Amino acid sequence: MRWRGRRQSGNVEDRRGRGLVRSKKGVGGGAMIILILAGLFFGEDVQKILSLFVGNPGTQTASTPQQSSTPAQNDEAKQFVSVVLAETEDTWAAVFAQAGQRYQPPKLVLYQDQVQSACGVGSAASGPFYCPGDYQIYIDLSFLNELRRMGAPGDFAFAYVIAHEVGHHIQNLTGTATQVRQLQSRASRAEANALSVRLELQADCYAGIWTNHTEKRAALLEPGDIEEGLAAAAAVGDDRLLKQAGRAPRRENFTHGSSQERMEWFQRGMQTGDIQACNTFG
Numbered sequence: 001m002r003w004r005g006r007r008q009s010g011n012v013e014d015r016r017g018r019g020l021v022r023s024k025k026g027v028g029g030g031a032m033i034i035l036i037l038a039g040l041f042f043g044e045d046v047q048k049i050l051s052l053f054v055g056n057p058g059t060q061t062a063s064t065p066q067q068s069s070t071p072a073q074n075d076e077a078k079q080f081v082s083v084v085l086a087e088t089e090d091t092w093a094a095v096f097a098q099a100g101q102r103y104q105p106p107k108l109v110l111y112q113d114q115v116q117s118a119c120g121v122g123s124a125a126s127g128p129f130y131c132p133g134d135y136q137i138y139i140d141l142s143f144l145n146e147l148r149r150m151g152a153p154g155d156f157a158f159a160y161v162i163a164h165e166v167g168h169h170i171q172n173l174t175g176t177a178t179q180v181r182q183l184q185s186r187a188s189r190a191e192a193n194a195l196s197v198r199l200e201l202q203a204d205c206y207a208g209i210w211t212n213h214t215e216k217r218a219a220l221l222e223p224g225d226i227e228e229g230l231a232a233a234a235a236v237g238d239d240r241l242l243k244q245a246g247r248a249p250r251r252e253n254f255t256h257g258s259s260q261e262r263m264e265w266f267q268r269g270m271q272t273g274d275i276q277a278c279n280t281f282g
C-alpha cells in the first residue's frame with residue numbers, strides 16, 4: 001500500500017505500556033455486561049442504556065488527551081493504523097453523507113497484552129475486537145505476527161482487519177448489531193452462531209466497500225494488495241481455524257463464516273462499493 005504521507009486519524013489512543021487500567025468511562029466492565037444483558041432480556045434499546053453511561057460517541061473524540069505514563073510512541077505500525085483509520089473515516093463519512101447522515105467515527109485503542117473495555121477485559125489472545133458499548137476498536141499489535149503465522153502477511157492484510165472492525169462499528173451505528181443480539185438472545189446455539197456468521201460476513205463486505213472507495217479516492221493499492229486482503233479473509237475462516245485447532249469444521253460451530261464465504265463477501269463489497277450489496281441477512 002502507498003500509505004506514507006497520508007492523513008493520520010486523531011482517533012487513535014495509544015495505551016501500550018500502560019498495563020491494565022480501569023475504564024476511564026466510570027463504569028466497570030462487569031457493570032456494563034450486566035447492563036447489556038439486562039437490555040437483551042427486557043427488550044430495552046441497549047444503545048440508549050449504554051449511551052447514558054458512555055456518552056455519545058461523537059462527544060468522546062473531543063475529550064482532552066490522557067496523560068500517558070510512558071512517552072507517546074510514534075512507530076511505523078501506529079502511523080499505519082492511523083492512516084488506515086483516517087481512510088475509513090473519509091470513506092464512511094461520504095457513504096453516510098449520501099444518505100443524509102453524519103458519520104461518528106470510532107476510536108481505536110492500541111494496547112499491549114490486556115485492556116479494559118466497556119465489554120470487559122480484552123487480551124492479545126482474543127485478537128482485534130470492537131466493543132459496541134464504548135464504540136471503540138481494540139488492537140494489540142502482536143496480532144501482526146499472528147497474521148504472518150496464519151499465512152496472511154502484508155500491510156493490506158492488516159488494513160482489511162482494521163476495516164473489518166470498522167465494519168462492526170457501522171453495524172453498531174445502523175442498529176444491525178443490536179437487532180442481531182436481540183434475535184440471538186432467543187435463538188438456539190446453532191441459530192445464534194448462524195446469525196453471528198451473517199454479521200461477520202457483512203463486516204467483511206463493509207471492508208470491501210472501504211477498499212473500493214479508498215481506491216477510487218486515493219489509489220493506495222499496489223500489485224498484490226488485493227491478494228493479501230483475500231489471503232487474510234481466508235486465513236480467518238472458521239473451517240480453517242477449526243481444522244488448525246484439531247476440531248471438525250462443522251457448520252453449526254461456525255461464528256465467522258468459511259474461508260470461501262469471507263473472501264466472497266469481501267470481494268462483493270470491493271467490486272460493487274455499494275452498501276446495499278452487503279445484505280447478508282437477505
Ligand SMILES: [Zn+2]
Binds near residue numbers: 165168203
Ligand atoms: Zn468480526
